[in-house]
Amino acid sequence: MALRRRRRARPVLSTVVTGGALPPPSELELSRRAWRRSRARRSTLVALASTLLFAVVAYLAVTRSPGWPRVQTTFFSASVALESLPEIARGLLVNLQVLVVGGLLVLVVGLGIAALRTLRGPALAPLRFLATAYVDLFRGMPLIIVLYLVGFGFPALGLQGVPTSPFVLGTAAIVLVYSAYVAEVFRAGIESVHPSQRAAARSLGLTHRQTMRIVVLPQALRTVTPALLNDFVALQKDVGLISVLGAVDAVRSAQIQVGQSFNFTPYVVAGLLFVLLAVPSARLADAVTARARRRQQSGSLL
Amino acid sequence: MNVLELRGIVKAFGDNVVLRGVDLAVDEHRVVALIGGSGSGKSTLLRCAALLETVDDGQVLLDGEDVTDPRVDADRVRRRMGVVFQAYNLFPHLSVLDNVTLAPTAVHGRPRAEAVEEARGLLARIGLADKAGEYPDRLSGGQQQRVAIVRALAVRPRVLLLDEVTSALDPELVGEVLALVREVAAQGMTIVMATHEMGFARQVADTVAFLDGGVLLESGPPAQVLGEPQHARTRQFLARVIDAGRL
Incomplete structure (x- = not known):
């Protein structure tokens, strides 16, 4: 069955037979x-x-200020900045990889957890309980501690087949924590869909799963997109934390260069690169929020 | 003296022109009923009059003052009008009493004790004195709409704008709301109401105005517009209403 949504259908404001365009504005209106x-x-x-x-x-x-000349040479040295930029930019590519892989995984895991948390019925209580415990645990624990535990704990087990790359382990830790946040965002969205929508879907004979997939989730996604984008912006900078595991990302390569020269400019460079990375997503989030608002109250003044 | 006067109101949403130059004068203590099919522009006209929409052309005059002039503070103008919406729009997080006293205290700066006393009086008049402490979702639709009318009256508006106030109600609840409107009208409130209740319009309105496609096709005493409509479109509309058993 092809259930195709008609996207951006014009809101039916009136059934007026629109006979021609607006009359030319009066003098008063022009003034x-x-x-x-x-x-x-x-x-x-x-x-x-x-x-x-x-x-x-x-x-x-x-x-x-009296300390400015010193601050300028230690934090804002143009020559050091230029020198450190290539290395840091190379490191940023690692961050970007973590961001893309981690971001996608977070969406999948988060949605799964949210779906588990919204299950009803006593038979599914253990699943619901597990999902709740997961969210409580990983939303409560500081990301940096999860990074240490996963990044240093797993390899210490010495198990065969457990990856030891800080890249993989860092990504895993970030996915664990962010999935808990994103699951809560999804859950809020799912619960914001009015119960009558569920009733209408079930009355048509759709199963719980179909109801979720075809009716509830599409509406929920629309409401939570701004919140998700907000979490994405937060994720963009938190991927810099994998440097604590020794992955040579932008932050780590800045650190290395600071260690060599005792000039802090590379940190500023890395920081600015992260800001540059975040700006487009932040603007995208704004645009999406504005669009959602427009859709809700088209043409209203207030 | 006209309390409210609309001159050549034009309003479009994108390329959808909803009002195409509507003139309407409302004398003090008069009741004007706006009728017309859905999408004819009744609600938009009321929203323009209440300055909830910016008109694309034309003027709204309140007590002779051009309130569509951008130099006029719209907030100050809205204080002198009362609006009741189809969907009640009571604030769900405030009790019935707080809904009614909100504007008198927060906007008009009246002492809370005085506002509460007056609100209790108004609620008693509509038989809802015992609901003052309740939240809106504990009330029936008819009760909510009557509270909404009282809330609008609590600021002593110069004109009351009613936008299809009974359209969202169960049929057996329509009567109590219309009875309140009738009482408010009898006390001399100037009212403009968009309505589908032709029987009520015939009894209570001094003027019935028929809107069609954003144009005010005809207006006059109810007996004339509803009894001997001049325009074919008006006759068509009324015939459809009669078919639907609403007249």
Whole structure:
């Protein structure tokens, strides 16, 4: 059965037979629009001026502080930055790999855990209990401790076939922790779908699984996308923590170079690279949130 | 003196033109019923009048003041109007009493004790004095809608805008809400109401205005518009309403 969603169907606001376009705006309306435009221009100018003023004050305060010359050479040395950039960028590729692999795994595991937590019925209680315990454990434990436990504990077992690469173990630890967070986001989304939707689906004869897959999850996903993107931005920087296991990622290679030169600029470089990585996702999250809001209250003023 | 006057209201959502230049004058102590099919623009017209939408052209005058002028503070204007929505829109996290006293205290700055006393009086008048401490979800639809009307009245508005206030109600609950509207009208409140209740419009309204495709096709006393409609579209609409057993 092909259940195809019609995406972005126009909201049916009216059944009016739209006979022609808008009449040309009146003089009054034109003057109102002009006034609003000038108002908007003025607000923009005020905002620009105040931002500029703040920037100048902040700049002067920092550059005139007594320790500034030293800070400048140890943290913001252009030559050190240029020198360290290639190594750090190479390290960032490792972070990106962890991000992509980890991110996908987190989605799958998180969704699975959430599905387990929403199961009903006494027979499935143990599964539900396990899922709850998992979420409690990994949401409560600091990521860095999970990294130590997984990264150093597993190899210490000396079992055959257990990977020892810090890349793999670091990714596993991150997936363990983030899946717990994302499972809760999914669960909130699933529970936000009104019960009447479930009733309607079951009354059509759909099974619990079909109801989830075809009716509940698509609606839940829509509500939780902004929250998921927010978690993704958080994940982007937390992948830098695998450096504690010795994986040579951006943070680690910055550390190595700091150790060699006793100049902290490589940390700043690595930090900026992570920010650059996060900015597109943050804007994407904003755009998705705005779109969801528009869909909810199309055309409303408030 | 017109309390509310709409002049050439135009409103479009994207390329969907919902109102195409609507004029409507509402005299003090008068009741105007807006009728028309769904999608004819009744709700949008009320939302424009309440400044919940920005008009694309035309003017809304409240007591002779052009309130669509962007220099006018819309928040201050909305304080002088009461709006009741089809879906009640009571605040679910506030008790019935707090719903009614919210605007008088938070917006109009009246002392809480005074607002509470007046709210209790209003609730007693609609027979819901014992529900003051309840939350809206414990009330029936008719009770919620009556509370919503009282909430709108608590700020002593110059005009009350009612947007299909009975459309979401079970048939046996419609009567109690209409009775309240009738009482409010009898006390002299100026009212503009979008409605599908033709019988009620005939009895209570001073003017019935028929909207079709975003145009106000005809308006006049109920006996004229509902009894001897001039336009073919009005006759068609009324025939459909009669078919549906609503007149």
